[in-house]
Amino acid sequence: MAEHFDAIVVGAGPSGNAAAYTMAKAGLSVLQIDRGEYPGSKNVQGAILYADALERVIPDFREDAPLERHVVEQRMWFLDETSHTGAHYRSDDFNEAKPNRYTILRAPFDKWFSSKVREAGAILICETTVTELVKDARGRVIGVLTDREGGAIYADIVVLGEGVNGLIGQRAGLRPELKPAHVALAVKETHFLPEETVRERFNLQGEEDGVVIEVFGGVSSGMVGTGFLYTNRESISIGVGCLISDFAETRIPPYELLDRFKAHPSVAPLLKGSEMKEYVAHLIPEGGYNAIPRLTGDGWAIIGDAGQFVNAVHREGSNLAMTTGRLVGETVVQLKAEGKPCTDANLKLYRDKLAGSFVMKDLKKYRKVPALLEKNKHLLTAYPNAMSQALQSMLRVDGASKREKEGQALAALKKNRGSWAGVATDMFKLARAWR
């Protein structure tokens, strides 16, 4: 007898887990399928966890979720070859009872999340890849086929939380192929250091305090991309990511970019003496609002990275994944309660919920940014370079008058950008894209 569920969720990342949890908690029969050896085994993230999105799924997650540190300080660095210009924001307000952002390690976190999903009553099978969606004669999705023997498994809705590649959706013709300019490739390493060293190096008082450094400028060697460095309890996550199309064009190997970042005089001392344990590479969808594919159809819906739900400007992904997962879950629960089938028309409810949430609003706000950066790569190098040259000349006491120094700084800006008209155009474009 063929198995039938209320819902099948493909993927046990943040999006799939949020969807499966929401539906199982409401009493639906849910099957979740992941190809990894265990949930989280294939998943990569910096990683910062945004509490709010998880809180809306599991309100008391702080009780037992494996959290590394909560973020009390955010640094923003602009790198050139030998220096960095930075802004640091540290506040004791971040030491609140329910901190807002945490660093996490994805493998233990995903495992924990998945255990909650199973406690809620969902069934999970791992080491199983969904290979195809099963459709009926009218083209409605009615189930999935996997790479194991035993045939199809059926459900009223298949929720695709399969991550950035979205191969299943693509194969079923539900979404187009990813464009190289819409995906970044990120490489990341985890460096182990004794807990005390991490705290000393980043001047952390509380045992669970953490620091996040987001890095722009020279770190991406002229490509559209950024770097990051996050403190975990006894390790540091460090990585850099750039658009695939840029990697293809510059032919810079990603690991070399990361090596250069690690060797930068501002970064190397932070990693000194550490033991590198993990090296991973993963894609990040960065096409933004304009790259979002069709999200629902008869018997299917897309959530998380598979739907390009990443806010690259603010480095948010997992929270959008969890939110889209929760919203699809709530939609299906509501439709079931009303006795309605999961048709494309009825799933408009999910699309409406999305439109009303921060997910769509934020992505819409920044919809022009991906194209802007792609076409104006100099923005990421010209200004950071000009800034550090200006600061350097200001700080050096060498007999030149302050007025001369100001002149040098302005000249540096002009030289890096080419012309004053160029600077003006950039400012105008940036202002428009951020509006």
Place this chain on the structure above:
Amino acid sequence: MHIVVCIKQVPDSAQIRVHPVTNTIMRQGVPTIINPYDLFALEEAMRLRDEFGGRVTVLCMGPPMAEDALRRALGLGADQAVLITDRRFAGSDTLATSFALATALETLGKEHPIDIVFTGKQTIDGDTAQVGPGIACRLELNQLTYVAAIDSLDKAKGEIVARRRAEGGVQVLKSKLPCLITMLEGANTLRRGSVQDMLRAARAKVTVWSAEDAGVGDLLKCGLRGSPTVVKKVFAPQPREEPAEMVAVEGKTPAQIGDAILDLVFARQPKLEAELTA
């Protein structure tokens, strides 16, 4: 037939780290797996079941989270899973472990008499290869260790013929049933369970036994108290002092590369050259 496979959940040794400062093994965050040798035992057990009928029970002693390993075995096709878990088992060495497992096997056998007990050759975290033989001694079973293949099984006569690796050769042994077999690596290729196996495993209830449920009466023989083994020292081996030598291969033919490597080996091991070329 009732075949029981003893499996152990072990840290994935490929992912273990040694603490850079204290030199102790850091198990935290290291994923766990089924002891790889046990998987050959499980596959062999399932093959016998598929051919001769009956059922395969997987038995594990370990902490509550070892249930994951048992569920994984169910997903591979085992029929039933039993976890014996009790704080009083903590700290067991091979003597105490084989005592607890042997007792649990006796209890299991009361429901359905056991024909064969399988274990892996050894575990990757202890490497002792003592638990299988320990169980066999206590249950007075013939023990066939380091088995590479099972040649035949005669259910009516209650006989099994197996091939075991021995120093310097292969022994073909015939034993009466019940018996205990420890399987060698590479003896077979592990199957992938079907979708139905996976669903069954995900839904299955793993039987969880405390010491009492397992029939263990003498708690002095369990856990730390029943374990005379003393670990005197744990240390990370020093890297070799002799650096590796590199052989430049650019522009050379495979034969030239081979010669160059051999020259290096012989330079360091002159005796070897004499023996091989004699």
